[in-house]
Amino acid sequence: MTEIDGGPATAPRKRADARRNEQTLLEAAAAAFVASGIDAPVRDIATRAGVGVATIYRHFPTRADLVVAVYRHQVEACAEAGPALLAEHDSPYAALTRWIDLFVDFLVTKHGLAEALRSNAAEFATLHAYFLDRLVPVCAEILAAAGRDGEIRTDIRALELMRGVGSLCVGANQSPDYDARRLVALLLAGLRLNPSDTAPTLA
Amino acid sequence: MTEIDGGPATAPRKRADARRNEQTLLEAAAAAFVASGIDAPVRDIATRAGVGVATIYRHFPTRADLVVAVYRHQVEACAEAGPALLAEHDSPYAALTRWIDLFVDFLVTKHGLAEALRSNAAEFATLHAYFLDRLVPVCAEILAAAGRDGEIRTDIRALELMRGVGSLCVGANQSPDYDARRLVALLLAGLRLNPSDTAPTLA
DNA sequence: AACGATACGGAACAAGGTTCCGCTTAGCAA
DNA sequence: TTGCTAAGCGGAACCTTGTTCCGTATCGTT
Numbered sequence: 001m002t003e004i005d006g007g008p009a010t011a012p013r014k015r016a017d018a019r020r021n022e023q024t025l026l027e028a029a030a031a032a033f034v035a036s037g038i039d040a041p042v043r044d045i046a047t048r049a050g051v052g053v054a055t056i057y058r059h060f061p062t063r064a065d066l067v068v069a070v071y072r073h074q075v076e077a078c079a080e081a082g083p084a085l086l087a088e089h090d091s092p093y094a095a096l097t098r099w100i101d102l103f104v105d106f107l108v109t110k111h112g113l114a115e116a117l118r119s120n121a122a123e124f125a126t127l128h129a130y131f132l133d134r135l136v137p138v139c140a141e142i143l144a145a146a147g148r149d150g151e152i153r154t155d156i157r158a159l160e161l162m163r164g165v166g167s168l169c170v171g172a173n174q175s176p177d178y179d180a181r182r183l184v185a186l187l188l189a190g191l192r193l194n195p196s197d198t199a200p201t202l203a
Numbered sequence: 204m205t206e207i208d209g210g211p212a213t214a215p216r217k218r219a220d221a222r223r224n225e226q227t228l229l230e231a232a233a234a235a236f237v238a239s240g241i242d243a244p245v246r247d248i249a250t251r252a253g254v255g256v257a258t259i260y261r262h263f264p265t266r267a268d269l270v271v272a273v274y275r276h277q278v279e280a281c282a283e284a285g286p287a288l289l290a291e292h293d294s295p296y297a298a299l300t301r302w303i304d305l306f307v308d309f310l311v312t313k314h315g316l317a318e319a320l321r322s323n324a325a326e327f328a329t330l331h332a333y334f335l336d337r338l339v340p341v342c343a344e345i346l347a348a349a350g351r352d353g354e355i356r357t358d359i360r361a362l363e364l365m366r367g368v369g370s371l372c373v374g375a376n377q378s379p380d381y382d383a384r385r386l387v388a389l390l391l392a393g394l395r396l397n398p399s400d401t402a403p404t405l406a
Numbered sequence: 407a408a409c410g411a412t413a414c415g416g417a418a419c420a421a422g423g424t425t426c427c428g429c430t431t432a433g434c435a436a
Numbered sequence: 437t438t439g440c441t442a443a444g445c446g447g448a449a450c451c452t453t454g455t456t457c458c459g460t461a462t463c464g465t466t
Contacts, residue, residue, distance in 0.1 A: 015412060015463055041453060052415035057455070118374045156389065163378075164386040167370045171321045175366075183367040183390070186359065190393030218432055218443060244422060255446035260424070 022059050024049045030070050037111030038067050064127035067116065071106075075134055078102050082138035092145035093152060097188055099142055100165060103135070104184055107165075108172040115170045118163070136162060152191040161187075225262050227252045233273050240314030241270050267330035270319065274309075278337055281305050285341035295348035296355060300391055302345055303368060306338070307387055310372040317372040339365060355394040364390075 014022075028049035032040035045066075046053045060066035081102055085095040107114040116124050117131055140158035147154040165184050172180040217225075231252035235243035248269075249256045263269035284305055288298040310317040319327050320334060343361035350357040368387050375383040 017463070018413060021413085042455085043453075046415095053454090054416080054456080055414060058413070063454095156385075159380070160382070160385065163374075163381050164371060164389070167373055167386070168367060170370055170373060171366075177362070178366050179363070182359075182363065183370070186367070186393035187386070187390050188393070190389035190391070220432065221444060224444085245424085246422075249446095256423090257425080257447075258445060261444075266423095 018059075021049070021051055021055055025051065025056060025059055025066075026069055029066050033067075033070060033110065033112075038063070038116060039112050062123050062126060064116070064124045067113070068127055068130045071110065071113070072130075074106055075131060078106055079134050079138050082142055086142055086145060091151065092142055092149055093192070096142045096146055096152075097185075099139070100184060100188060101181075103139075103162070103165060104169055104181055107169040108180055111173055114166050114172065117166045118170055132159065132162070146191075150193060153193055156191065161191075221262075224252070224254055224258055228254065228259060228262055228269075229272055232269050236270075236273060236313065236315075241266070241319060242315050265326050265329060267319070267327045270316070271330055271333045274313065274316070275333075277309055278334060281309055282337050282341050285345060289345055289348060294354065295345060295352055296395070299345045299349055299355075300388075302342070303387060303391060304384075306365070306368060307372055307384060310369060311375040311383055314376055317369050317375065320369045321366070321373055335362065335365070349394075353396060356396055359394065364394075 025045070029040075029045050032045045032048055036044065042053050042056055042063075046056055049055075056066070060069065078099075082095075082099055085098050086092060089095040089098070107117070116127055136158045139162055143152070143156070143158050143161065146152045164187055168183045168187065169180045171178060228248070232243075232248050235248045235251055239247065245256050245259055245266075249259055252258075259269070263272065281302075285302055288301050289295060292298040292301070310320070319330055339361045342365055346355070346359070346361050346364065349355045367390055371386045371390065372383045374381060
């Protein structure tokens with residue numbers, strides 16, 4: 001996203017210290033997110049990075065911008081895994097379960113991310129725009145393939161499914177006896193047209 | 204919960220103004236919850252009730268205590284509906300879907316309640332203790348009946364299912380294109396051992 | 407070396423939760 | 437009826453966290 005240089009008369013390339021700070025902030029934020037979830041206090045992140053709070057707002061106007069920047073690589077990896085999984089599995093449904101696995105892994109290891117993704121608060125508009133725009137089409141492609149093969153019902157949209165999965169992942173780390181994966185598996189089982197094809201056990 | 208009088212040497216019966224205030228607070232809180240969700244600012248509730256903030260804390264030490272008190276009646280009604288539904292439906296699975304419907308209705312009409320129920324934050328311990336202690340056994344009974352009849356898989360516990368449903372209901376009112384009920388239906392479909400028995404359409 | 411634009415830090419402000427403390431008043435007894 | 441005491445009350449004060457503002461420092465260029 002940040003242009004290295006490139007196009008004709010794009011952004012005039014930021015000052016060196018600004019670029020340095022942005023990088024430092026990303027690392028500090030990543031650390032803070034691991035320690036306290038994505039709701040880590042702005043001051044904490046600023047302190048970790050050794051900058052003032054205003055610097056954070058200057059680089060990342062909303063928390064969502066920061067979150068997006070921190071997790072962009074992982075979202076990208078998840079998105080790219082979709083076509084790959086489709087290619088390497090004969091059954092699109094198998095690819096779907098594997099891909100959803102990746103998505104769940106991503107969500108549950110980032111404390112608070114599922115919650116933010118679920119929320120519709122204006123602050124997270126950026127986060128929605130990026131995460132969903134990037135991942136929904138991937139999910140839709142897998143769903144469509146499975147639908148064509150008659151493996152699953154076709155009356156569910158990708159966004160809807162991902163919202164559901166995201167909701168189930170909220171709070172995954174809050175209780176030892178809440179296993180988001182089992183419930184997601186149940187949800188996916190609900191998609192099947194002929195469930196006797198698959199093992200009926202829940203993980 | 205508040206003893207009218209009763210037992211031998213129990214709580215020494217609060218002062219009249221205290222009892223009056225408690226009632227006023229419950230009404231004010233109910234109104235505030237409808238207007239702003241269960242996260243309504245303490246000051247708002249206090250203003251509505253015409254009391255100071257400390258009075259709220261005195262009667263309801265945590266927000267969860269207040270929430271529980273406000274919704275106790277409705278939780279009770281939901282709990283009592285369980286056995287009734289089982290009795291009036293031949294298929295326990297049908298009773299299950301109806302009962303879950305009631306539960307979902309309850310959650311989605313109380314902004315923020317599902318979220319609180321899902322959360323494991325220490326503050327909501329009281330809320331968990333009451334809501335879940337009261338409703339989980341009811342759900343368990345219906346699940347067991349459906350399991351005995353071979354309608355659903357038996358490897359899912361009531362608490363687990365209710366957590367899942369609760370999670371799906373979080374954010375039900377946040378997006379016009381998020382329909383918690385459809386997803387809950389999908390989750391319940393995932394429970395079925397022989398889904399071809401039921402209509403495969405999602406509401 | 408100097409200058410203008412960019413970026414910075416931290417104080418200041420806002421909003422919400424929680425606690426503290428001096429005052430009020432219900433309930434009881436003389 | 438009048439006093440007394442403890443339960444109860446109100447709201448100011450305090451803490452935490454997000455957000456903005458502004459005087460100052462620094463970069464990059466001339």
